[in-house]
Structures are given as C-alpha cells and as structure tokens.
Amino acid sequence: MFQLHNKSSYTLEDIEDNSIDAIVTDPPYGISYQNNYWDKDLPSREVWENSFKKIKHGGFGLVFSSVRLMHRLMVDLEDSGFLIKDVLFWSYLNGMPKSRNVGLLIDKELGVESEKVGEYKYVQGYKKEGADSYKTSKKYKLSPSSELGKIYDGAGLGLKPAYEPIILIQKPLEKGLNVAKNVVKYGTGALNFEETRIPYEKNEGKVGHNPHEKGRVSSNIIRTDKQEDGYDKFFLVPKVRQHKDDFNFHPTLKPVELMQHLVKLTTFQDQTILDPFMGSGSTGVACMELKRKFIGYELDENYIEIAKRRIDESLKKPELF
Ligand SMILES: C[S@@+](CC[C@H](N)C(=O)[O-])C[C@H]1O[C@@H](n2cnc3c(N)ncnc32)[C@H](O)[C@@H]1O
Structure with missing residues (x-):
C-alpha cells in the first residue's frame, strides 16, 4: 500500500x-x-x-x-x-512580509542613530528544530532621524x-x-x-x-x-x-x-x-x-x-x- x-x-x-x-x-x-x-x-x-x-x-x-x-x-x-x-x-x-524599513536603513548608511520610540517583545515566527519553545527577545521600535530617512520612513522591499x-x-x-x-x-x-x-x-x-x-x-x-x-x-x-x-x-x-x-x-x-x-x-x-x-x-x-x-x-x- x-x-x-x-x-x-x-x-x-x-x-x-x-x-x-x-x-x-x-x-x-x-x-x-x-x-x-x-x-x-x-x-x-x-x-x-x-x-x-x-x-x-x-x-x-x-x-x-x-x-x-x-x-x-x-x-x-x-x-x-x-x-x-x-x-x-x-x-x-x-504570510509574513520579509521587508525592512528603508528609512532606518538610510539612517544606518548615513551613520545617524535612529530614535528609540518604544519597545516590543519579538516572537520568532517558527520553532527551531529540537527547541521546545518559540524564541523571544526584546526589541526597540525605531523611527528614522535623518531628513532622507524620514522621507523613506516605512518604505519597504517586498509585498506581504x-x-x-x-x-x-x-x-x-x-x-x-x-x-x-x-x-x-x-x-x-x-x-x-x-x-x-x-x-x-x-x-x-x-x-x-x-x-x-x-x-x-x-x-x-x-x-x-x-x-x-x-x-x-x-x-x-x-x-x-x-x-x-x-x-x-x-x-x-x-x-x-x-x-x-x-x-x-x-x-x-x-x-x-x-x-x-x-x-x-x-x-x-x-x-x-x-x-x-x-x-x-x-x-x-x-x-x-x-x-x-x-x-x-x-x-x-x-x-x-
Ligand atoms: C518542502 S519539503 C516537503 C514537506 C512536506 N510537504 C511535508 O508536509 O512535510 C521538501 C523535502 O524534500 C527533501 N529533499 C530535498 N532534496 C531531496 C532529494 N534529492 N531526494 C529526496 N528528498 C529530498 C527535503 O529533505 C525536504 O524534507
């Protein structure tokens, strides 16, 4: 069979x-x-x-x-x-969008520190082989600081x-x-x-x-x-x-x-x-x-x-x- x-x-x-x-x-x-x-x-x-x-x-x-x-x-x-x-x-x-905030990438490229505007608990969307729980970590919510970064705040790379x-x-x-x-x-x-x-x-x-x-x-x-x-x-x-x-x-x-x-x-x-x-x-x-x-x-x-x-x-x- x-x-x-x-x-x-x-x-x-x-x-x-x-x-x-x-x-x-x-x-x-x-x-x-x-x-x-x-x-x-x-x-x-x-x-x-x-x-x-x-x-x-x-x-x-x-x-x-x-x-x-x-x-x-x-x-x-x-x-x-x-x-x-x-x-x-x-x-x-x-589906999970695999995108990045281009405004923040621009800050990094220009050597400008992005502003911390909050915190959140990040839960990894999948469990690693053999692990018994989902991995979590503390992350900061960031907002672009540079002028160009602000214009591109929220712009992304790929659709959901x-x-x-x-x-x-x-x-x-x-x-x-x-x-x-x-x-x-x-x-x-x-x-x-x-x-x-x-x-x-x-x-x-x-x-x-x-x-x-x-x-x-x-x-x-x-x-x-x-x-x-x-x-x-x-x-x-x-x-x-x-x-x-x-x-x-x-x-x-x-x-x-x-x-x-x-x-x-x-x-x-x-x-x-x-x-x-x-x-x-x-x-x-x-x-x-x-x-x-x-x-x-x-x-x-x-x-x-x-x-x-x-x-x-x-x-x-x-x-x-
Ligand atoms: C996308 S997964 C299939 C998952 C499946 N739909 C399920 O529900 O579990 C593709 C699988 O193909 C296996 N694989 C990759 N190359 C292979 C090959 N040449 N011969 C046999 N299996 C292969 C991988 O190890 C993997 O487990």
Whole structure:
C-alpha cells in the first residue's frame, strides 16, 4: 500500500516506467527558507525527467512552488516533457512580509542613530528544530532621524506574501489516443471532479444550465479563509500552525486536508501517487486516508522517521476500515 525510500529521488530507479498515476509533491523552493540546508537550490531537472518516464500517459502532477522561482521550475517541468495545464493558487492572509524599513536603513548608511520610540517583545515566527519553545527577545521600535530617512520612513522591499502556487502538469496522452481511449488503457487522463466538488451554500441559487447536485467544479483558487459574501466558491483549508508538543517539526509542513484535495483531484481510488520530496509525509497520510497507494522519497532520515510514524498512525484510524 505504501513504500518509503530514504534516499535521493533523482533517479527513481526503484520504480517501473509508466507505472505511476499521479505526482503530488512539495519540492525544495530554492529560497533557503529559514536557512534549511535542503532548500538552497531548486531540484535538478533530472528528477522531473525521470518522473516523466515513471508516470503513465495522461497522468497529472501537482507541484508546489515559490512565487519567485516558479518560472524556472515551470521551464524544467516543460523541458522534461510535461504539459503545463494550470497554476492553482493557495491563498492565505497570514504570510509574513520579509521587508525592512528603508528609512532606518538610510539612517544606518548615513551613520545617524535612529530614535528609540518604544519597545516590543519579538516572537520568532517558527520553532527551531529540537527547541521546545518559540524564541523571544526584546526589541526597540525605531523611527528614522535623518531628513532622507524620514522621507523613506516605512518604505519597504517586498509585498506581504499571500499565496503559494501549485503547478498542474500532465504527461501527454499516448500518441494516437483520445482521452477516452487513454483512460480505458491507463486509467489516467481525467481530473477527478466528482470527489472534489464544492457544495453549494444553503439557499444559494444553483449555477449553470445543468447544475450538479454535489456542487460546483473545484476551482484553481484554494483559500484558507472564507470570503465575506455569505457563501464561498472555493475549497477552504487553513494553514498548519506548528504546535510545540508535536513530534513533527518539519518546517514546511503542509495541511493533510489540502493534500487530500490534491490527491483526490488527480487520482481515483486504488491508484498510485508518487511524492519525490516527501518531507514528513503529508501526501502519504492523505493517500492512506483516501485509499490510494503511495511511494515517497526523502533524503533526511529524521523526516522519514516522522513520515513513517504519521503514516502508521493514519492506518490505525478505525474509520478507514
Ligand atoms: C518542502 S519539503 C516537503 C514537506 C512536506 N510537504 C511535508 O508536509 O512535510 C521538501 C523535502 O524534500 C527533501 N529533499 C530535498 N532534496 C531531496 C532529494 N534529492 N531526494 C529526496 N528528498 C529530498 C527535503 O529533505 C525536504 O524534507
């Protein structure tokens, strides 16, 4: 039902060609997020070229990306043979702006001391691996003192991030086959809308000429928060807040509910999903809960232990049987 490999996924040599139904993965973004050693670069194109060989014709993939390097990842995916079908936006409101007050930078550049106008307790936004509490420190609120610094007071360097892109890719159908023939031959080529429909809100008028009982087709926007318009057209899933007592300290943990949505969208029951960058195994947990087979690769042995434990725990859930 599942296989976990504690090694690099680049060659994918353990997997037969044309045997995977879908790929759902959250690879390194190449932005050195929180200085994680494994996030220094985007993965080599080799992993996408090999993924292309392993996936069946018509099979879909969903690949998380940073906004800044999405273009490079998309080129790697496309040059490996995949079609770029869409980009899903997982949008949230609580991203942390990574900006600086340019007014204060100007004071520093001019050798002028900025004015202390108050104090605050700074709480680090994430917990260091192995630490049991969030780090806090006392900081001063500063205001620019120089004339130029005052003009640029509050000016910044980057917008508050409010979404993560997820690239939807597909291996082309087998040459000479239409969608139906490809599905008959391989079971791949169609997205699974029936399992991912967004139910209509109570009292909401149904949409379209032929409204579907289960709701509207899932869209390419996924949100963490409800709109204020009384109903919501989008799949909603909150971000994970790491808890200090949780054994899972993976810094880029994705919500299982989100992974379930992506697994359902790209596969049907009993099909096989590959995650070449498994981390703490959120895709695997989603697969077990949805009765999909799972193959995961992870380089770091600490993370693979966490993934094994999470997958084992999810298999013990009585509601699955
Ligand atoms: C963004 S994280 C995935 C986190 C995952 N979504 C979760 O919920 O836990 C990417 C993972 O890829 C792993 N990784 C990086 N390069 C790898 C490689 N060549 N082969 C296998 N795993 C790799 C890293 O150790 C890291 O845990």
